[in-house]
Amino acid sequence: MEVDGSSSERDPEYDSVADGKRSGTPSVVGKKNGNGVPDVATQPTPSQPSEVWFYIQIAFFAMCGCLCRIGIDRCFGNLAKIENSAQIVNQSFFSNIFGSFVLGALNGSPMSKTRLAALLKGLTTGFCGSFTTWSKWNQQISLTLVGESQTPGTQMQVLSIASWFIGFYTFIGSYAVGIDFGKDVGRLIGKHVHKKGDKIANVCVTVLLLLATGGFIAGVVVDPTVNKQIWLAVLFAPFGACLRAWLSRFRIERFKLPLGTLIANVLGAVLLAGLHVINTRAVHCTGSGISICWPTIVTYGVGTGFCACLTTISTFMSEVYKLRPEHPRFAYFYALLTVITCQVLTGIINGINLNYDTY
Numbered sequence: 320m321e322v323d324g325s326s327s328e329r330d331p332e333y334d335s336v337a338d339g340k341r342s343g344t345p346s347v348v349g350k351k352n353g354n355g356v357p358d359v360a361t362q363p364t365p366s367q368p369s370e371v372w373f374y375i376q377i378a379f380f381a382m383c384g385c386l387c388r389i390g391i392d393r394c395f396g397n398l399a400k401i402e403n404s405a406q407i408v409n410q411s412f413f414s415n416i417f418g419s420f421v422l423g424a425l426n427g428s429p430m431s432k433t434r435l436a437a438l439l440k441g442l443t444t445g446f447c448g449s450f451t452t453w454s455k456w457n458q459q460i461s462l463t464l465v466g467e468s469q470t471p472g473t474q475m476q477v478l479s480i481a482s483w484f485i486g487f488y489t490f491i492g493s494y495a496v497g498i499d500f501g502k503d504v505g506r507l508i509g510k511h512v513h514k515k516g517d518k519i520a521n522v523c524v525t526v527l528l529l530l531a532t533g534g535f536i537a538g539v540v541v542d543p544t545v546n547k548q549i550w551l552a553v554l555f556a557p558f559g560a561c562l563r564a565w566l567s568r569f570r571i572e573r574f575k576l577p578l579g580t581l582i583a584n585v586l587g588a589v590l591l592a593g594l595h596v597i598n599t600r601a602v603h604c605t606g607s608g609i610s611i612c613w614p615t616i617v618t619y620g621v622g623t624g625f626c627a628c629l630t631t632i633s634t635f636m637s638e639v640y641k642l643r644p645e646h647p648r649f650a651y652f653y654a655l656l657t658v659i660t661c662q663v664l665t666g667i668i669n670g671i672n673l674n675y676d677t678y
Contacts, residue, residue, distance in 0.1 A: 372521045374561050376441025379528040381560030381628050382535070382553050384449030388414040389549055389623065407482045409459040411452050412489075415632045418451035419490045422633040423497020428505035433512040438520045444564050444634070449556055453630035453661075454587040455623075456486065458595065461665040467673050483658065494636045548616040548623075555624030559587070563629050575649040577638045580631070581657055587630035588661040592668040594622045599672060 391414040395401045401408060422443055430439050464479040513519070531553075538550035566579035597618055604612030635657065642650035 372437040373440045374564065375521070375528060376437045376524050377445035377560050377564050378557035379524050379531065380441040380445030381449040381556040382528075382531055384418070384446040384560075385553050385556035385624055385628055386549075387446075388418075388450050388452065388627070389552065391417065407478060407485055409456065409482060411455045411627075412486065415451045415456060415486070415490050416493045418447045418633045419493040419636050420497040420500070421450070422447035422637055423494040423499075424501035424504070425497075426637060427498035427501025430505070434514075434517045435512055435520060437517065438524070440564075441524065444567070445560050447633045448563060448631040449560050449628040451490075451632040452627035453584045453632050453635060454591040454626045455630075456632065457584075457588045457630075457661045457665060458591050458669075461592065461662060461669050462595075464662065465666055465670045465673055467669060487654075487658075490632055491636045491640055494633065494640055543611075545611065545616065547611070548619040551616060551620030552622075552624035552627075555620050556628040559625040559628030559630075563631065563634075567634075574652075575642055575646050576653055580634055580638060581653070581660075584630045584635060584657055585660055585664065587626045588665050589668070590629075591622050591626040592665040594618050594626065596668060596672045600675075 388411065392410050395413045396410050401413075425439065425443050425447070460479045460482050463475050463482070466475050535550045535554050539547050539554065542550065563580075563583040566583050567577070569579040569582070570576065571578050598615065602612070602614040602618065604615060639650050639654050642653065
């Protein structure tokens with residue numbers, strides 16, 4: 320098993336002995352041996368960022384990604400009327416496209432070769448992983464497949480299958496374009512980072528995380544409208560993203576299987592389907608005098624915040640993309656295993672919920 324993202328390459332220009340000290344690492348020029356070559360034993364070893372900084376960065380950028388996803392969904396759904404849960408272009412379609420592109424651009428950029436490993440982890444695992452969502456996309460297709468959406472019955476199954484193919488190739492294509500974009504733009508920007516850039520980034524993000532947490536908690540408490548469900552979802556986002564980051568360390572090397580991402584996507588998809596059952600069977604908010612329905616707000620916050628950020632399409636696409644050149648069979652197996660497992664499990668849950676009254 321290996322930990323994803325904790326062993327990023329460093330910028331040799333900034334981690335060299337002649338460049339000075341790194342945090343916690345003495346800058347000592349090695350003595351030359353008899354051949355005039357510096358003694359390797361006396362060379363400093365670049366220090367790795369503490370794992371705490373990784374999770375702080377992931378938590379803050381998960382909030383940002385979740386908030387951006389909600390905004391994009393509302394723009395293309397409620398306002399533009401392009402995204403619809405009962406159509407091929409369903410909700411979170413465009414956020415999945417944008418998030419996959421950004422992740423590709425970051426992976427293709429030279430940022431991975433600098434000292435900003437924690438910041439990169441926050442942007443990739445935190446922001447991109449939370450900007451995209453597997454569970455919500457899977458749930459909408461599952462509801463269409465079992466017949467719960469309002470699409471005419473003869474088109475439901477065809478629509479769901481078409482959504483899978485169109486969405487899958489769109490997302491992985493967006494990731495591939497992002498890689499090329501990151502390489503081209505990164506070549507112009509370069510990879511020079513100030514020697515204290517990592518410390519500055521960690522402190523700034525920590526302060527922003529504390530301020531954001533306080534602000535969103537205040538929003539949940541004082542906001543008199545149903546928009547408090549958005550603030551609650553953002554507060555749940557770091558928990559889902561950090562759990563996904565922790566799970567990402569688990570891999571089955573023999574079969575090249577990213578077990579952590581598979582577990583996260585399956586678990587989040589099943590939990591979201593369970594929340595849908597709770598919403599339809601157990602949550603009953605009626606009466607003209609009720610403006611805030613807390614059960615609905617909580618289930619929305621857990622589903623849109625925790626479950627959606629626990630699952631990810633961008634990381635899933637990147638793993639399939641990286642596996643395919645050298646291990647195409649494992650790449651296709653991993654993709655099919657994720658899709659089939661999630662659809663079967665959520666299909667059973669949604670199907671039983673839909674037909675429960677007829678049993």
